[in-house]
Amino acid sequence: MGGGFAYESSEIDWCEDNYRHSENVVEYFNTISNISFFIISPIMLYLLHPYAKERNLAIHLVWTMMIFVGLFSAYFHMTLSFVGQMLDELSILWVIAASYSMWFPRSRFPSFIKDRSTFSNLVLVITVISTLSSFVKPTVNAYVLNCFGLHLLFILAMEMKSCKDQKVLRLAKLCGALWLMAIVCWISDRVGCSFWQSINFCYLHSIWHILIVLAVAHATTLIAYLDAHYEIPYSLPGLQYWPCDRWGYGIPHIVLTGTTKTHKRC
Template sequence: MAGMFAYESSEVDWCEDNYKHSENVVEYFNTMSSFVFFVVSPVMLYLFHPYARERNLAVHLVWLMMIFVGLFSMYFHMTLSYVGQMLDEISILWALAIGYALWFPRRHFPFFVKDRRTFSRMVLAITVVTTLSSFIRPTANAYALNCFALHILYSLGLEMRSCTDQRALRLAQASVGLWVLAISCWISDRFGCSVWQKLNFCYLHGIWHILIVVATAYGSTLVAYLDASCEIPHSLPSLQYWPRDDWALGLPYVALRGATKTRKGC
């Protein structure tokens, strides 16, 4: 049992040189870059609160779970332990599951699912089974998690086909662009390590951390906006950016210009 907590007990090792900057931290930059989760997540919790209060306070669980993702990511890269790897990957899985349960469009539910409560229970059951299955072949977990991202992109593409809101379309483009950059860094670090080592630039996985958090902020805001437009249209949702709406860069959020609990199913 103690061996599972031991340094470098995981079969996964990223491209960054181990113990280069500290004898107590295996991958220093990968560990430090995980701090971005603790910067972005609290801000998104704050920005999402008006929407969550009107729609469902469980929305806050997405960004609360992202804080845990950051915590476990730091622990994993600091130790490269088996337990750290599993905590990191399982927390990502549960963050995805919460997002699916809250935001997956009702019109795309399986034919045998009639309401969101039933769908959420189905997602919970699948997530429990997947969590247990993740211990069978841990080296495959990261690839399986990225497959969920492909399904999210496909589902988002279906939703955006009928969208005419220019802000939403630009946000979709930015979200996909950030994800493409992020996954390119992840793949390059995983499979092109020898090239980056020759260039003495082994920090792509840390850059992935930064890009994927921002991509998650953009993507979750987009799906929350689509959800609000469908489920609580009388609250008059709109897309805005923090800290200033007229800045080219910022964190997006759903602003509600009206306030009502009237529901309209989609």
């Protein structure tokens, strides 16, 4: 297994020039851009706490695991090792699995599933199988993960069809736009590397890191809002932006106006 820890033992190599800024870091900017995970994750843990306390503290698992996604991603890009690649991709897989288990709408469960516990067990089985399968052809793992992410966005889009709240719809559009920009950066870095190298701009994957963590922040807030609307409607869920809601931009979060009186000031 020692070979799996070796630098550049992964079959994946992103567009950024290797060892250009440090002899110990293979992809410098792809590594340091993961700091966005360590900034956004604690903020989201703090902002989602009132909702998690009312709904289920296990919800904090999603953003706690996102910290590990940032850690493993930084390790992967620092070394381009096979172990780093697998840790990075599998941590993302388990974040997605946790999100499905806790937030997937009951109304969209398969007909043979009647409760969330059974659905969560099914997700667990699929995730374990996917984890084992990821070692068969590691180069396709990232594409499969993006398909899972696309499915979650599709479910959110379906949920938005019956929504009339303009603030919620705006959040959904921002979420979609951030994800679209992120995936364009990811694909462009993979398939258009020769062009970006010709203009000496090989940083699209590092931009992807920043955009995707912001997209996840918007998506989890939107999912939490829908979950609260369906599961704890007495809480009268609403949306705000941190650090100042009057700006209309920032880090989105859910507020439960039916259980606590929250007055945030700039």
